[in-house]
Structure formats: structure tokens, C-alpha cells
Amino acid sequence: MQIRVLGCSGAIAKDCRTTSFLVGDRILIDAGTGVGDLTLEEMGRIDHVLLTHSHLDHIAALPLMLDAVSSLRRSPVQVHALPATIEALQAHVFNNIIWPDFSAIPSQASPFLQYQTFSTGELLAIDGFEIEVLPARHTVPAVGFAVKGHTGWWVFSGDTERNQSFWQRVNAMQVSYLVIETAFSNRERDLARRSLHLSPATLAQELANIDPANRYPIYITHTKPSETELIMEEIRQLDGTAGSLGPHDIRWLSAGQTLDM
Numbered sequence: 001m002q003i004r005v006l007g008c009s010g011a012i013a014k015d016c017r018t019t020s021f022l023v024g025d026r027i028l029i030d031a032g033t034g035v036g037d038l039t040l041e042e043m044g045r046i047d048h049v050l051l052t053h054s055h056l057d058h059i060a061a062l063p064l065m066l067d068a069v070s071s072l073r074r075s076p077v078q079v080h081a082l083p084a085t086i087e088a089l090q091a092h093v094f095n096n097i098i099w100p101d102f103s104a105i106p107s108q109a110s111p112f113l114q115y116q117t118f119s120t121g122e123l124l125a126i127d128g129f130e131i132e133v134l135p136a137r138h139t140v141p142a143v144g145f146a147v148k149g150h151t152g153w154w155v156f157s158g159d160t161e162r163n164q165s166f167w168q169r170v171n172a173m174q175v176s177y178l179v180i181e182t183a184f185s186n187r188e189r190d191l192a193r194r195s196l197h198l199s200p201a202t203l204a205q206e207l208a209n210i211d212p213a214n215r216y217p218i219y220i221t222h223t224k225p226s227e228t229e230l231i232m233e234e235i236r237q238l239d240g241t242a243g244s245l246g247p248h249d250i251r252w253l254s255a256g257q258t259l260d261m
Helices: 033-037 040-044 062-072 083-092 164-170 186-194 200-207 225-238
Strands: 002-007 020-023 027-029 048-050 077-081 113-117 123-126 129-135 143-148 153-156 175-181 217-221 249-252 258-260
Touching (some): 048 123, 186 200, 186 225, 200 225
Parallel strands (some): 048 077, 077 113, 153 175, 217 249
Antiparallel strands (some): 002 258, 020 027, 123 129, 143 153
């Protein structure tokens, strides 16, 4: 199994694309601006889109992708999300004002888009993959995901602040990779707390929840482009010191990377 990083930035700028991961050829986890790097043929193969939450940086490319490929497909794209996320898409995106309602085009009987709801804790079977819906703690209803590969689980925190229930589940898994957000630097820790994101200081508190017997690569995602270098330097300073991030194998995630499982 291969997971391709299409986008992992917390905002846009040159060479910065927002969150999106391609699982195999047919599953997309989040639909940020990184989707735009796919060819038309690659987009046309995507049958399932799983959304962590409704914020724009995680859904921005979804309506544009559907517009690009729907007339080329023989079946609707399945969008899997929490009920609240689907309600937000219907009310604010696919509402015939911002974008056409693709769940009713070209007809109710044969739409370009179909919605599938899930709940936190559910284990999904999609296109031959086991995908678990993990808890997240954010300003809107949100989740993370874990995808089971041949060597273990790829775990994605989604957008989240400190979350004990997330670690209770992750510590019971055989994890191959952990992708975890750190959106703000420590100088912006108050903003991170209010917006329910992590900073290096709170990341350290979160990683302290990992069972010491478990060791796996930890990839940092969702940094703000203006603060990426500072965030990574603050993480390096914390790593390996008493009561800190270490000892962990902490790495920087970048668009274009592939993770094999």
C-alpha cells in the first residue's frame, strides 16, 4: 500500500498545498489544494473522498475536482464524512449559489456525488482497505483517520488540539507512521489554543502519551508557511530534552512524499 502526500500545508503560498492524501489510486483523504497536482486521469480514478472536517483548507478542491471529472465517470464519487460535515457542504458549498448541487446533477437518480455518513470509532471497509475513524478535537466536528497497510497503520491526527481519547486508541494499534499537525509556533500558542490546534509545546505534551514500547516515524503536518521554519526549530529544541518531545523519530512532511506500508 502506498500513501501519496498531495498537500500538507496549513495555508497556501508558492509550493505550499493544503491537506490531501491519496491512498492507493481510488481513495482521497481530505481534498485540499494539493488535489490540483493530480492529472485529469488520476482524478478520474478517485471513487471515494474521506473528509476530516468542513474547513476550507480540507475541502477546497472537492467541488473543482468533481467539476473536472464528473462527465468522464460512469458512477458517482462517494464522499464520506461526519453528518455535520455533510450538512456544512450542502448548506455552504453545493448549494447552487457557491457551486452546483452535484448530488442532484445530472439527476437525483444518477448524480455525480453521493454522501456516506460515518461516526467516530467506526471501522470502514472501502475499496479493499480498512480505515478507522479516530477522534479529533477541533472548532467544528472533526475526526482523524487510520489506514491499515501490510506493515501496520498509517495514522493521521486531522486538525486537533490535545486529545487523550486519540492516544488511547493509537496506543492499541501497530503504527507504521503517525502524521500529526502542529499548526502554530509557540509564540502563537494562545491562538493555537483558541483555534484548537497544536503548537510545539502542546505537541510535546501529546507525544508524551505514546507508549514507550512503541516507536515509529512521526511526521509534522499543517504548519503555517510563515512559521514553518520556526515551528521545526522549536520542535528540534524540545526534542531530546527532559519532559520534551524526545526521544522520537520526528520528521517534516512535504508534498510529493510517498509512504509505503
